[in-house]
Amino acid sequence: MSLFWIVFRQLAEIEAMATSKKLITREEWEKKLNDVKIRKEDMNKLVMNFLVTEGYVDAAEKFQKESGTEPDIDLATITDRMAVKKAVQCGNVEDAIEKVNDLNPEILDTNPQLFFHLQQQRLIELIRNGKVEEALEFAQEELAPRGEENQSFLEELERTVALLAFEDVSNCPVGELLDISQRLKTASEVNAAILTSQSHEKDPKLPSLLKMLIWAQNQLDEKAAYPRINDLSTAMLEDPAV
Amino acid sequence: MPTPTSAPPHSAPDFLSRLASPDPEIKLKALRDIKNQIIGNRTKKLSFLKLGAVPAVASVLAASLSHSPDDVIHNIVVQSAAVLGSFACGFDAGVRAVLDSASFPHLLRLLSSPDDKVVDAAARSLRMIYQSKLAPKFDFLEAKNMEFLLSLLNSESENVSGLGASIITHSCESGPEQLALCDAGVLKKLINLLGGTLSQRNASLESLAAIFRGNPDVVSKFVEGSKNGSEVVLKCVGSEGVNALTCVSELTKDRNLRTRLLACECLIVIRNTCPGYLQDIGIKMKLVNLLIELLDDPGQVGDDAPSVFSSLITEKEDMQKLAFEANAVNKFCHHLQKNQLNPKRLQGVLLALSDLCAKLESCRLAFLSLKVLNSVTDALTHDSADVRSAACICLRNVTRSIKNLCAGYFMNEMLVIPLVRLLDDPSISVQVAALGAISNVVVDFTTRKSTFVQCGGTKQLVQLSKSMDSTLRLNALWALRNMMFLADDRCKETIILELTASLLASLIAATSTGPEAFPFGMTAPTFQLQVSASVKSLKRSDKVYLIVNLCSFGILTADPEPSIQEQALGFVRNLVDGCAKSIEFIFAEDGIILDAVGRQLQSASKAEIGIQGMYVLGNVASGNEFHKEAVMHQLLPQVDNGTQSFMMKFLQSNDSRLRTAAVWAIVNLTFPACPGAFSRVVKLKNAGIESQIRNMVNDPCLDVKLRARTVLTQSMTFSDGLT
Numbered sequence: 001m002s003l004f005w006i007v008f009r010q011l012a013e014i015e016a017m018a019t020s021k022k023l024i025t026r027e028e029w030e031k032k033l034n035d036v037k038i039r040k041e042d043m044n045k046l047v048m049n050f051l052v053t054e055g056y057v058d059a060a061e062k063f064q065k066e067s068g069t070e071p072d073i074d075l076a077t078i079t080d081r082m083a084v085k086k087a088v089q090c091g092n093v094e095d096a097i098e099k100v101n102d103l104n105p106e107i108l109d110t111n112p113q114l115f116f117h118l119q120q121q122r123l124i125e126l127i128r129n130g131k132v133e134e135a136l137e138f139a140q141e142e143l144a145p146r147g148e149e150n151q152s153f154l155e156e157l158e159r160t161v162a163l164l165a166f167e168d169v170s171n172c173p174v175g176e177l178l179d180i181s182q183r184l185k186t187a188s189e190v191n192a193a194i195l196t197s198q199s200h201e202k203d204p205k206l207p208s209l210l211k212m213l214i215w216a217q218n219q220l221d222e223k224a225a226y227p228r229i230n231d232l233s234t235a236m237l238e239d240p241a242v
Numbered sequence: 243m244p245t246p247t248s249a250p251p252h253s254a255p256d257f258l259s260r261l262a263s264p265d266p267e268i269k270l271k272a273l274r275d276i277k278n279q280i281i282g283n284r285t286k287k288l289s290f291l292k293l294g295a296v297p298a299v300a301s302v303l304a305a306s307l308s309h310s311p312d313d314v315i316h317n318i319v320v321q322s323a324a325v326l327g328s329f330a331c332g333f334d335a336g337v338r339a340v341l342d343s344a345s346f347p348h349l350l351r352l353l354s355s356p357d358d359k360v361v362d363a364a365a366r367s368l369r370m371i372y373q374s375k376l377a378p379k380f381d382f383l384e385a386k387n388m389e390f391l392l393s394l395l396n397s398e399s400e401n402v403s404g405l406g407a408s409i410i411t412h413s414c415e416s417g418p419e420q421l422a423l424c425d426a427g428v429l430k431k432l433i434n435l436l437g438g439t440l441s442q443r444n445a446s447l448e449s450l451a452a453i454f455r456g457n458p459d460v461v462s463k464f465v466e467g468s469k470n471g472s473e474v475v476l477k478c479v480g481s482e483g484v485n486a487l488t489c490v491s492e493l494t495k496d497r498n499l500r501t502r503l504l505a506c507e508c509l510i511v512i513r514n515t516c517p518g519y520l521q522d523i524g525i526k527m528k529l530v531n532l533l534i535e536l537l538d539d540p541g542q543v544g545d546d547a548p549s550v551f552s553s554l555i556t557e558k559e560d561m562q563k564l565a566f567e568a569n570a571v572n573k574f575c576h577h578l579q580k581n582q583l584n585p586k587r588l589q590g591v592l593l594a595l596s597d598l599c600a601k602l603e604s605c606r607l608a609f610l611s612l613k614v615l616n617s618v619t620d621a622l623t624h625d626s627a628d629v630r631s632a633a634c635i636c637l638r639n640v641t642r643s644i645k646n647l648c649a650g651y652f653m654n655e656m657l658v659i660p661l662v663r664l665l666d667d668p669s670i671s672v673q674v675a676a677l678g679a680i681s682n683v684v685v686d687f688t689t690r691k692s693t694f695v696q697c698g699g700t701k702q703l704v705q706l707s708k709s710m711d712s713t714l715r716l717n718a719l720w721a722l723r724n725m726m727f728l729a730d731d732r733c734k735e736t737i738i739l740e741l742t743a744s745l746l747a748s749l750i751a752a753t754s755t756g757p758e759a760f761p762f763g764m765t766a767p768t769f770q771l772q773v774s775a776s777v778k779s780l781k782r783s784d785k786v787y788l789i790v791n792l793c794s795f796g797i798l799t800a801d802p803e804p805s806i807q808e809q810a811l812g813f814v815r816n817l818v819d820g821c822a823k824s825i826e827f828i829f830a831e832d833g834i835i836l837d838a839v840g841r842q843l844q845s846a847s848k849a850e851i852g853i854q855g856m857y858v859l860g861n862v863a864s865g866n867e868f869h870k871e872a873v874m875h876q877l878l879p880q881v882d883n884g885t886q887s888f889m890m891k892f893l894q895s896n897d898s899r900l901r902t903a904a905v906w907a908i909v910n911l912t913f914p915a916c917p918g919a920f921s922r923v924v925k926l927k928n929a930g931i932e933s934q935i936r937n938m939v940n941d942p943c944l945d946v947k948l949r950a951r952t953v954l955t956q957s958m959t960f961s962d963g964l965t
Contacts, residue, residue, distance in 0.1 A: 098278050105324045106366060108282040109331040113541065115282035145285040151582035152540075199400075199439035201497070 024226040026239055044069040046205055053195065053204040055082040073200050077103075081194045088187035093122040100190065107197050114193050116146050116153050120160055121186045124177055127163045135164065257290075261298045266314045269302060273321040281328050291329065291339055299325050300343035307348060320363045323349060327367030330374065337374040346371070346378070353394075353402065365401035372408040380413035388426050395431040400439045407435065407445035411452045420457045428453070429464055433486050440498055447493065447504035451511045461516045487512070487519070494532055499543040503536050507550045514553065526561065529554055530568045537577060548574070548590025556597045563602060571598055571608040578617045585626040592621060592632035596639040606643040615640075615657070622660040627669040634664065634675035641682035653686045653693050662694070665702040670711055677706065677717035684725040691725065691733050700725070704740045707749065712803050719749065719809035726816035731823055738817065743830040749810040750835070751842035804847050811854035814839065818861040825865040828858075833872065836862070840876035843888045849897040856892060856903035863910035867918050870911055874922055877907075878929050893934050898943035905949040908935065914959040923957045932957060 024032075048069045051060040057078040060071055080103050087096035097118055100107055108115045119142050126135035139161055147154030159174050166172035176182065192202035210232055217228055227237035260272035276295060280286045290296075303322040309315045326345055329336035340346070349371075352364035371377045381387055394406030410428070414420060423429075432453075435446035454461050465487045490512075493505035506529055513520040520526075533554065536547040551570075555561040565571075574595050577583070583591070598605045618640075621633035641652050652658075661683065664676035680703070684694055694700065703725070706718035722741070726734060738746070814835060818825045828835045843855040863873045877889050892904035908931065911922050926932050938950040 097281075098274070101278055101281050101324075104366075105277065105281055105328055106331070106370075109328055112282065142283070145283075149284070150584070196440065196498075199441065 021222075022224040023240065024224055026227045026237065029227045029237065041069070046209070048072070050204040050206045052078060053201070055085065055191070057082060073198060077198060081191060084194065085187045085191045088118075088121065088190055089183055091121075091125045091128070091183060093118055093125055093186075096190065097122075100194065103194065104197050107193050111193055112146070112150065113153075114189055116143070116150075116156070117186050117189055119143055119146065120156060121183065123160055124163070124182065127160075127169075128178055132164060136161075257295065258293065258298050261295075261302055266318060270314060270318050270321060273299065273302065273318060273325055277321060277325045277328060280325070284333060287329060287333050287336055291335060296326070296329055296336070296339035297343045299329075300340070300345040300348075303345055303348055307351070316357065316360065319352065320359050323352065323360070323363040323367045327363070327370045330367065330370040332370075332373075334374055334376055337371055337376045340367075340371060341376065341378070353405075358399065362399060362401045365399065365405045369401065369405045369408045372405065372412045375412075377412055380409050382414065382419045382422050388422065392426060392428070392431070395428065395435070400442050403435060403438070404441050404445040407432065407442070407449040410449035411445070414449070414452045417457055420453050420455075420460050423453055424460045424463055429460075429467070433489070436486075436489055436493070440501065443493070443496075444498075444501055444504050447490070447501070447508050450490070451504075451508045454508070454511045454515055456515055458516045461512050461519065465512075465519065491525070494528070499536060499539050499541075502532065503543050503547060503550060506532055506536075507553070510550065510554045523564075526564055527568070530561070530565050530570065534568060534570055534573050537573065545584050545587040545590065548587065548594040552590070552594050552597045555594075556600070559601045562598055562600065562605065565598060566602060566605050566608070571595070571605050572612065574598070575609060575612040575614045578614050585624070585629050588621060588624070589626070589628045589632040592618065592629070592636040596632070596636040599636070599639040599642070603643060603645070606640050606646070609640055610643070610646060610651075619657055619660055622664060627667070627672050630664060630667065631669070631672045631675040634661070634672065634679045637661070637679040638675070638682055641679065647682070647685055650686055652683045653691070655693065655697070658683065658694055658699065659697050662697050662699045662702055665699075665706060670714065673706065674713050674717050677703075677714070677721050681717065681721040681724045684721060685727055691729055694725070695733065695736055700737055700740055704737075704745075707741065708745065712806065715749075716803065716806050716809060719806060719813055723809055723813040723816055726813055726819075728819075729816070731821075734817055734824060734827060738827050738830070743827075743835050746810065746814070747831075747834040747838035750807060750814070750838040751845075804851060807842060808848075808850045808854055811839065811842065811851060811858060815854055815857045815861060818858060822865045822869070825862055825869050828862060829872070836872060836876065843876075846888070849895065849900050852888070852892050852895070852900050853897075853903045856900070856907055860903065860907040860910055863907050867916060870916065870918065870922065873907065873911060874925065877911075878925060887929065887931075889929075889931060890934060893931070893938065898941075898946055901938070901941065901943065901946045902949065905935065905938070905946055905953060908953050909949055909956070912953055912956040914956050919956075920960050923960050927957070 044063075044067045048060060048063060048067075048071050051063060052071050052073055052075075055078050057075055060075055060078065063069060064071060064075075080099065084096050084099045084103070087093070087099060097108065108118070123135055123139055123143060126138060139157065143153075143157050143160075147157045160177060162174050163169055163172070163177060166175075169175055169178055195202045213229065214232075220226065221228075225240035227239055229235055230238055257272055257276055260268050261276075263269055263272070276290060276299070280290055299322050303319065303326070306315050306318045306322070311319075326340050326343075326349070330340045346368075349364045349368050352360050353368075355361050355364070380391075382391070391406055391409060394409070395403050397403045397406070410423065410432075414423060429450075432446045432450055435442040437443075438446070450464070454464065465485050490505050490508050494502050494509070496502050496505065509520055509525070509529065513525075530551075533547055533551040537544055537551070539547070551565075555565050574591050577587075577591050578595070595609060599609055618633050618636055621629050622637075624630050624633070637657070641647065646652065661676050661680055664672055665680075667673050667676065680694075680699065684691060684699075700722075703718050703722050706714050707722060709715050709718065722737060725737060729737075814828065818828050828839075839855050839858050843852060843859075846852045846855065859873050859876060862869050878887065889904060889907075892900050895901055895904075908926065912919055912926070923932070932953075935950050935953050938946060939954065941947040941950060
C-alpha cells in the first residue's frame, strides 16, 4: 500500500471520530429505560406534592382517597391559602390581608417586602378604580412611611404613584403595573410566603424534575443521537435524526 | 359625589370605645380591626400605642378569661392575644407596653387551654415577647420552671415548642444555666427539633448556640453524647456513626437562607468555644464563603450575615487571612458603596471590615486601594449611633497601617473634622470609638499634627480627659499620649497649656489636698460617691459644669483607675522625649508633675505604671545637670522613712520590661561626661543600687544585661575616686 493511501485512511478515520456520535436506536433506548425502576409511591407523592403546592384542594382530597397517598400538609390549610390567593387575583387586597392575618399574624409582621407589595397592590387597585383622592391619601398614610424605612420601597412607590400622572395609563411607561400579571405576581408572592410559613417548599417538585430532564438531554446531545423527548406535554419519544 | 366605599376610617378613640363596648361582637370586630391595622405597620403600632390601645386590649383579654367560654369569647381571646403579639413583634416600645399591661401571666395561662387555636395564639405572642431583650429573664435553675420548659419543648405544636426554644435563646447566659439545661435533657429535645418544621429548626439552632456559648463541657456533651444515638441525626445525615455536629453542618446547605445563617452561627459558636472542633481548612473555607454569599440576600438574613462573619474572624489572624484570600475585603467594600443600606447592615459591614483590617496590613492596603474611605467618613455622620460608632471602629483599625500613617494619608480635614465633632456625640460609646480612631490618626509621623489642633481637637481631648466617665478619660488620655508622640515643641506646648500641669499631675497621682476642700465637710470619697450617683441623671451641659467645679475643688486628686494613671504617665513620657526644652515642661508649676510621677512610682500598683514612670525619669535624666539632679531627688528621697526605694524594687522585678526601663534611667544618670556624674555614682553606690546592678550583668534578658554592663563601665570611669 502506498503512503498516500495510509494517510488518506487515517484522515478518514479521524474525520469519522469527530463527526459521528453514538447512535442509539429506539429499541435500544426503550430497553434501557425499561431497566430503570420507579416506585409507584414516589410517583404518587410527586403528584400529591404538585396538587398541594398548586392548591388543587378537591383534587388532592380525591387523590388521597383513591391512591392512599398522604399529603405532606393539612389539606384544610390549602383552602385558606387559595382563598387568599384568589382574593389578590380578584383585586380584593384588603380582604386578602385580613385572611393572611387570620391564618398567621406573623407572616406580614415579619415580611416587610411582602407587606409592602400587598399595600402597593391596594394602591394600584384604587388607581385602577379611579379613586384618585383615596389613592393619594392611602399612599401618603400607609406607603410613604414604608418608603422612609427602605429605599427600594420608595422607588417602587414613586413608580406606582406615577400612574396618577398619566391620562392614558394603558400607554404609559409604568402601565404594566395595572396589568393582570402584576396581580398574579403579588398573589404568587403571598402564596409562597404562606407555604414557607407552613414549612412547605414554595415550588412543586415536578417542574424541577422536568427542568433536569431537559438539561440532561442537552448534555447527552453532545455525545449521542437518541430518541429525545421534545414535547413535554406528550412525553413522546421522537426518533433520532440520522 | 363621594364614593360609598371611601367612608372615613374609624378615628382612633373610636377603636377604644368599641373595645370597651358591652357587646362582645363589637369588641371582637374592634380587635380584628386593630390587628389588621397594625400588623406589618410600625407607624400604626406607634400611634395606637400612644393612644393607650395596649392596656385596653389587655383588659379585654383579662375580662374574657373570667367569662364562660363561648364561640365569641373564645374568638376574642384569640384576637386579643394576636393583637398583643403584633404590638410586641420587632418593636421594643410595644414589648414594654405589653409587659407593663400585665398580660404576660395571662398569656402564659392560655398555654394550658384545651383549645389549640388559643394555645397557638398565646404561644406566638409570647414568642414575640421573648424575641426582645426586654422580656423578663426565665430562671432555669428553679426546678418547676425547668419542668415547664420541658413541657413546652415536648409540645406537638410548633409555636409552643418554638416558644420553649425562644425562652432558652433569650434567657440562657451563665455556665450553671447552660449545664442545668444540658442535664435536664434539653439538648436531646433540641436535636429532635432540628428535624422538625422550618421554624422549629431555626429556633432550635438559635437555642443551641445560646447553650453552647463559652461552655466547652456542654459542647462536648452535644458532640460526643449524640454519637450512635438519635434517630433524627440518622434521618438528617442518612448514615450511621455520625453525630449531631454533622447534622448542624448539613443545615448550612439548607434551602432556607435563615437556616443556613443560623447553622453557620451555631458552628462558629462551637469552634470559638471549643478550639478542638471544626478546625480543618475545609470547614473554615466553607464558613467564610457561605457567609460572604449570604451577604447578598437583600433581606434580614443579609443584614445579619456581617455580624456572624465578624464572630468568625474576630481576633483570629488565620481566619482573617483566609477571608482575605476569599476576596472578603472586596465583597464588603462593594456593599459599603451601595446607597441607602439598612442601618443594621451598614453597621455590620463596617464592623466586618474593621475585623478584617484589625491585624493584616494586606487587608488594610486592599481596603484603601478600593477608595471606599469616603463611604466610611459619610457613615460618621449617620443618624444611628451604632453606625457612627462602627465607622469609628473601622477607621481605628484601618489607620493602624503604619505605611499610610507615615505618608500622612489620614491627617486630612475630610477625616479629622467629622471625627473631632464626634467627641461631642451624645452617645458615650460613639465618643469612645471616635477617641480610638483619633488615637491612631494623631500618631501621624509627618508634621501635620497642626491640622488636628486647628480644628479644635486638642481642646476636646483635654475636656474629655476630665470626663466623669473613666473609659472616656482613659481613651482621651491615650489619644493625647499618641498626639505627643514625636510632636514638635510648639505642638507640645499647645497641649500642655490646654491640659495644665496641675490636672496632669492629678491624673498621675494623689496630691496632698485635704478634706477641707470639699463642701459641707465631706471627705473626698463620700463626695465623689454622691456625685457619681447623681451624675448619671444629669444633662450633658450640667455634667461639664460639674466637672469644671470638681476640678476647682481639687477633687480629681488621683485618678482611681490604674489604666488611666498608666496613660497619663505614657503621655508625660512622650512629652519629655526629645531636646532639653521638652524636658522643661515637667518642671512647670514647681515641678508638680515630676513629684506626682515620683509619688505614683512609690505606690505603683502594676508593672505597666512602673515601666511608663521609669521611662519618664529616664527621659528627664537625659537632660542637663539640673534635670538629672531632680531625678536623683525622686530616686533617693532625703528623708529615709524606712521603706524600700522603688528603684531597688523595680531592678529586682520579675518583669524584664520594668528592669530594662529602670536600668535605662541609671544609664542616663551616670553618663560620665557630665560634671555631676561622680557625685551621683557615689550616691547610687551608697544606696546599694550599684551592687544590685552588679548582680544583673548576666540577666536573662539581653536588653537588661547590656544596659547593666553599660552602667558598670560608666561608673568604672570613676573607680579611682571610689573606695
